[in-house]
């Protein structure tokens with residue numbers, strides 16, 4: 639089996655590649671650079687259009703394709719050309735995964751190849767129970783997608799953080815002050831701990847494809863499906879790395 643990681647140059651993953659290479663001994667781990675440079679779309683305008691159509695405009699509504707404007711297509715094209723970042727936009731995760739999957743050549747789409755794409759796009763999935771979209775850090779599947787923006791945005795910050803935020807209103811300076819007050823208790827943009835967190839999520843993607851094992855219920859395990867930032871920090875930074883069961887399984891990788 640081959641584990642292939644993709645990331646734009648703006649997303650640092652060298653430590654993640656090194657970590658996986660150490661953990662995975664039976665299989666080959668490689669870094670293939672920017673996914674879209676490795677598998678460029680045959681028509682960038684069409685791809686920009688397809689991506690603009692899967693933006694989530696109303697998080698309280700189930701997925702449907704959007705009617706898109708020329709400006710939105712041009713925006714997505716600039717994102718694909720790495721001229722701007724897709725900051726502030728939520729995409730439907732399953733549709734994004736489908737678009738990426740279609741770009742992987744057929745001979746590279748086999749269960750012997752684990753494709754993991756690190757992206758700065760924020761994606762979400764629609765929850766049938768509470769009937770709304772939730773942003774996600776990871777979408778397991780083919781390929782697995784891991785969002786650096788999702789690590790910051792998806793797991794909730796400490797409850798007190800939101801209370802403080804409400805009390806202080808919308809003043810951006812006050813917001814920075816609250817962030818300072820809670821520093822260390824959540825992962826922020828440009829956080830030096832980002833790569834360490836990515837390692838754990840990359841392992842989730844590997845476990846999913848190799849063992850068909852999705853998440854773990856044990857809060858100390860790196861495979862734990864964290865809903866809170868403090869759970870992310872707890873599961874990704876404290877020893878032991880994995881619960882007993884997953885430690886055993888990791889040894890056979």
Ligand SMILES: [Zn+2]
Nearest residue numbers: 854859881884
């Ligand atoms: Zn576990």
